[in-house]
Amino acid sequence: MNDPNDRSLNGIDRQLIQLLSQRIQRLSQPTSDRSPSSASIQAELQKAGVPPFVWNSLVTSCTAALATSALRLPEEPQQRITLVGGRGMMAQFFRQRFLAAGHEVRLLGRQDWHQAPDLLKDIDLALVCVPIDRTLEIIRQTAAYLPPTATLADITSIKGPMLETMLAAHSGPVVGLHPMFGPGVESFLSQKVVICPGRDRPAWQWLVDLMARDGGDLVESPPDEHDQMMVTVQAIRHFATFGLGVFLAQDGIEVGRSLELSSPIYRLGIDMVSRLFGQDAELYADIMLANADRREAIARLAQTFQALAEQVQAKDRQGLIAAMNAASETFGSETERAVRESDRLIEAMSILLAADRVVDSPSSITPPPDMK
Known part of the structure; x- marks a missing residue:
């Protein structure tokens, strides 16, 4: 007490x-x-x-x-789940949330396929969490051992070929998931998860409910729409961030010193660049190279950068202003939302930096007036 x-x-x-x-x-x-x-x-x-x-x-x-509630209601049955590729970071995130809901979780890693008949026996869900280049192969391997009532799902960032393969390889329930976040989060709170329905929704509705109760921001999409949107949401964005990081490295920029002379919004931008270079290089290479649509869009982005750079070299002030005004029409009212949200991010960053300074220099703490 x-x-x-x-x-x-x-x-x-x-x-x-x-x-x-x-x-x-x-x-x-x-x-x-x-x-x-x-x-x-x-x-x-x-x-x-x-x-x-x-x-x-x-x-x-x-x-x-x-926005959150109990992950599993008292009347809901315990689910038996096998995470295929279960020792990866995203699989470990799902394992933690499934265990928090009281479900039984098994892990099937690269070295465990001799145990696949037991690890995939009598389960309710097999969630494939492996790199893009191995997903189709692992889906087929997994489906060979699944009971017909088990749900087969994946979390890959490309959904069309994955969903098609799951539906062909497994006669039971199927759903494609794309968590729009990486390792490091502690729950689904405000995390976007794209759901591409496949077959027999009632069998996997509990999984959707779990993510929603954990505060997830869930959106359903056909696989072809998802894959087209990911060209912009993932491939283009990652390439632009990747390119900026490579340029800073090649140009010999002293990143730490630049942060000392910058605003919080610059720091947030550099944080996003630094975050990418702290992740798995193979994963991001696969995301950018995944299909022809992504590669062609990246090439168009590079052409746009080249054209704008030529305007800068030519001191074409009016051309740059015209390009910015034209692009502004595309964003429209989104600019108001962006300012509002980024203001909150800047405030949060400012608070974090202030707290860090206090931790580093505890003697700087000043009590409130009535406590002196």
Whole structure:
């Protein structure tokens, strides 16, 4: 039991947890008042020496907590799941969420195929989590051992050939998934997952429900639409980031020093570049090279860069302005959303940097006025 008189940091933290639980519970009630903080709250913050950004983060986080719920309802049966390629990072993420829901999870790795008859026996779901270049082969190998009632699914970033192969190789339930995130997240909260339905939806609806209850942002798409959109969402974006990183390296830019002289928005951009170069090189190469559509789009992007660079070399100011105005029409109202969201990201980055500075220099901590 929490001691209300315990003024140690751990004691205060425990009390905060209880209060946050109460606040989230109150927000979940239909009659809850979710209006912005009143002037009296702002006055209390000022009196207590609590910066408004601390309060705003707390309020936003409590509201976001409403997007999640129990991963598995009491009346839902336990599922038996085999993760094929189960020792990879994305498979480990799914393993952690499945175990959190109380499901049984088996791992089938590269060296375990002699155990495939046992690992794939009497299961409810086989989730293929292997690199793109091996997915079709592994789908066929997996399907050979599956019971007809088991769902066969994959998480590859190309869906057309994968879904077609799963439907041909397995007579039972089939669904294609594409998690639009990489290793490092702790849950599905606000993570986009594309769902390409295949066959017998009732058999795998529990999987969709689990991701939704964990706060996932789920969207359904036919495989051909998905693959076309991924040309822009993945291949073009990754190539542009990859190209910028290679240029900075070849040009001898001192990245650390540039961060010392930059704004938070520049830091976010460099973080995205650095993040890519901290990932699996083979994965990103496969994403960019996956099919002709992606390779051709990357070539068109390079041509656009070349044309713009020639305008810069020619000091064609009006041409650059015209190109920017023309592109602005494509983005339209999305620019307003982008400014709003990026402002929040900049604020979050600023808070993180301030916290890091305090950790590095604890002597710089200044207590609120009424605590001096």
